[in-house]
Amino acid sequence: MNSRNEELFKRAQLRIPAGVNSPVRAFRAVGGTPRFFERAFGAYLWDADGKRYIDYIGSWGPMVVGHSHPAVVEAVQAAAARALSFGAPTEAEIELAETICHLIPSMEMVRLVSSGTEATMTAIRLARGFTGRAKIVKFEGCYHGHADSLLVKAGSGALTFGNPSSAGVPADIAQHTIVLDYNNSAQVRELFANQGANIAGVIVEPVAGNMNLILPTNGFLQTLREECTRHGALLIFDEVMTGFRVARGGAQARFGITPDLTTLGKVIGGGMPVGAFGGRSDVMQHIAPLGPVYQAGTLSGNPVAVAAGLATLKLVAQAGYTEAIERTTQALVSGLQAEADRAGIAFSSQSIGSMFGIYFHQQIPQGFAQMMACDKERFNAFFHGMLAQGVYLAPAAFEAGFVSAAHGEEELQATFQAARHVFSTLGA
Numbered sequence: 431m432n433s434r435n436e437e438l439f440k441r442a443q444l445r446i447p448a449g450v451n452s453p454v455r456a457f458r459a460v461g462g463t464p465r466f467f468e469r470a471f472g473a474y475l476w477d478a479d480g481k482r483y484i485d486y487i488g489s490w491g492p493m494v495v496g497h498s499h500p501a502v503v504e505a506v507q508a509a510a511a512r513a514l515s516f517g518a519p520t521e522a523e524i525e526l527a528e529t530i531c532h533l534i535p536s537m538e539m540v541r542l543v544s545s546g547t548e549a550t551m552t553a554i555r556l557a558r559g560f561t562g563r564a565k566i567v568k569f570e571g572c573y574h575g576h577a578d579s580l581l582v583k584a585g586s587g588a589l590t591f592g593n594p595s596s597a598g599v600p601a602d603i604a605q606h607t608i609v610l611d612y613n614n615s616a617q618v619r620e621l622f623a624n625q626g627a628n629i630a631g632v633i634v635e636p637v638a639g640n641m642n643l644i645l646p647t648n649g650f651l652q653t654l655r656e657e658c659t660r661h662g663a664l665l666i667f668d669e670v671m672t673g674f675r676v677a678r679g680g681a682q683a684r685f686g687i688t689p690d691l692t693t694l695g696k697v698i699g700g701g702m703p704v705g706a707f708g709g710r711s712d713v714m715q716h717i718a719p720l721g722p723v724y725q726a727g728t729l730s731g732n733p734v735a736v737a738a739g740l741a742t743l744k745l746v747a748q749a750g751y752t753e754a755i756e757r758t759t760q761a762l763v764s765g766l767q768a769e770a771d772r773a774g775i776a777f778s779s780q781s782i783g784s785m786f787g788i789y790f791h792q793q794i795p796q797g798f799a800q801m802m803a804c805d806k807e808r809f810n811a812f813f814h815g816m817l818a819q820g821v822y823l824a825p826a827a828f829e830a831g832f833v834s835a836a837h838g839e840e841e842l843q844a845t846f847q848a849a850r851h852v853f854s855t856l857g858a
């Protein structure tokens with residue numbers, strides 16, 4: 431008998447491309463039928479067949495306090511009862527701006543938008559407008575949303591101009607984006623030596639979470655900071671994913687590097703559509719209507735979304751809150767590693783803050799090329815085995831995983847038990 435998930439997937443594909451509103455949800459990397467979820471609470475999701483899953487995606491990062499946290503739901507209900515949208519300033523937006531700037535001091539000023547893509551798209555435009563330069567640097571394997579300038583892959587040589595990584599991105603836009611290898615400080619220094627005067631900005635995931643989890647090796651972020659300072663380019667930390675996950679103050683707090691601009695999303699909306707960009711006030715003075723760099727949004731600072739974000743950040747800002755989730759994430763990773771070792775599986779894993787990476791490879795990858803060498807087929811088999819056991823991992827080998835404050839010992843033990851069974855079916 432067809433499951434409801436299969437019925438809904440068939441119906442969805444009639445009106446929505448691939449039946450989903452964001453590509454990764456279509457399960458094309460892992461195969462099979464996407465789960466259509468009906469409700470969520472704490473660490474759990476329930477799909478259209480009523481099956482319960484322990485959730486290690488958390489909506490790709492936002493649900494750091496757990497699903498449907500009573501304080502967040504109450505704040506959203508109260509805000510919605512007052513108004514759904516004004517298209518005019520509210521006190522709550524000031525409160526959220528003040529909270530963000532307090533938690534991330536490099537953000538002297540901040541503007542709210544409605545997605546991470548809007549945040550990074552604007553940060554790029556702002557860097558170009560502030561410096562009067564055109565070139566942007568990004569890194570292979572880092573994802574910053576789907577703005578044209580950022581859908582670019584490495585050119586023929588790492589130091590040449592980029593090529594579009596999506597149809598519909600004109601070459602004369604892609605050519606202004608240079609794509610280097612993540613963690614390759616020598617390449618960064620060589621590029622700046624040759625073209626430093628043309629570079630408006632460097633955008634980087636300070637901890638990469640879109641090619642699975644890759645940590646910055648010592649010196650990489652420092653090199654970016656030094657080269658940008660030396661050549662008058664802006665360093666943009668894309669903390670849409672790492673913000674309030676790698677540490678309360680983001681990856682910049684953890685690694686002690688101060689960017690010129692930071693982009694945020696996910697957690698600051700608590701599950702509702704909120705993004706943000708901000709940083710040095712002398713740079714932010716260039717944003718309309720103060721300055722010549724235009725940016726706008728009908729629902730920017732939406733009161734219901736801001737209420738969800740504020741309630742979430744109030745919880746996250748509590749002393750010890752992010753550290754406790756980090757400990758849970760460390761326990762998850764060491765437990766999975768122990769089960770894989772027991773089964774003799776070539777498997778490595780790591781975590782930072784409440785993000786984790788699992789790799790079907792003996793060594794932990796340190797860059798894009800090494801990540802591509804991981805055994806994708808094995809990951810896919812593991813993914814489906816765990817899904818059948820009621821554990822929902824990211825449906826792609828090249829995504830990071832996320833733990834929430836709602837995950838506890840019971841969820842960990844259930845996960846280890848599921849992994850023990852699935853690893854045993856994979857064969858060494």
Ligand code: KE4
Pocket residue numbers: 452453454455490545546547548550573574575576635639640668669670671672695696705829
């Ligand atoms: P959104 O436009 O999806 O809100 O944010 C784009 C973005 C920007 N920067 C970073 C570092 C990001 O991770 C993202 C979005 N992350 C993906 C997860 N791989 C969102 C999931 C999806 O695309 O459906």
